[in-house]
Amino acid sequence: MVKPCLASRMDGFTLLEIMVALAVFATLATAVLSASQYVVKQSAVVEQRLLAAWVADNQLNELRLQSAPANGQSQHTVHMASRDWLLRQRVGDSSEPRLLTVDIEVSLADRDRPLHQVTAWIADRDE
Numbered sequence: 001m002v003k004p005c006l007a008s009r010m011d012g013f014t015l016l017e018i019m020v021a022l023a024v025f026a027t028l029a030t031a032v033l034s035a036s037q038y039v040v041k042q043s044a045v046v047e048q049r050l051l052a053a054w055v056a057d058n059q060l061n062e063l064r065l066q067s068a069p070a071n072g073q074s075q076h077t078v079h080m081a082s083r084d085w086l087l088r089q090r091v092g093d094s095s096e097p098r099l100l101t102v103d104i105e106v107s108l109a110d111r112d113r114p115l116h117q118v119t120a121w122i123a124d125r126d127e
Contacts, residue, residue, distance in 0.1 A: 053118075055106045059078070060118070071092055086107050087104060088106075101120075103118075
């Protein structure tokens with residue numbers, strides 16, 4: 001027969017065990033929340049970089065369709081995806097006489113740090 005004092009010891013968890021379990025759960029929940037916030041922040045950065053690459057590609061395609069741009073630097077603002085983008089463009093001669101080198105930097109209009117940079121070569125139609 002089981003003694004009554006031993007049976008009462010095995011009935012459930014102690015307060016200390018519950019407090020330790022809650023502390024472990026709270027620590028894990030905090031870590032998961034922090035990781036999910038990081039993922040959300042990074043997805044916004046990836047979206048900005050992707051859109052900046054599209055803006056640069058659009059500008060290169062426009063340059064390819066027009067007559068050859070003049071050598072030098074220029075910048076202008078483009079509106080795409082409910083945002084204003086600042087395009088900085090440098091056009092110069094390349095080692096090949098029939099090609100022009102085009103460097104494009106794209107950043108958000110209110111920031112100086114470029115989100116995307118691309119160098120391309122386009123045909124010099126004036127030659």
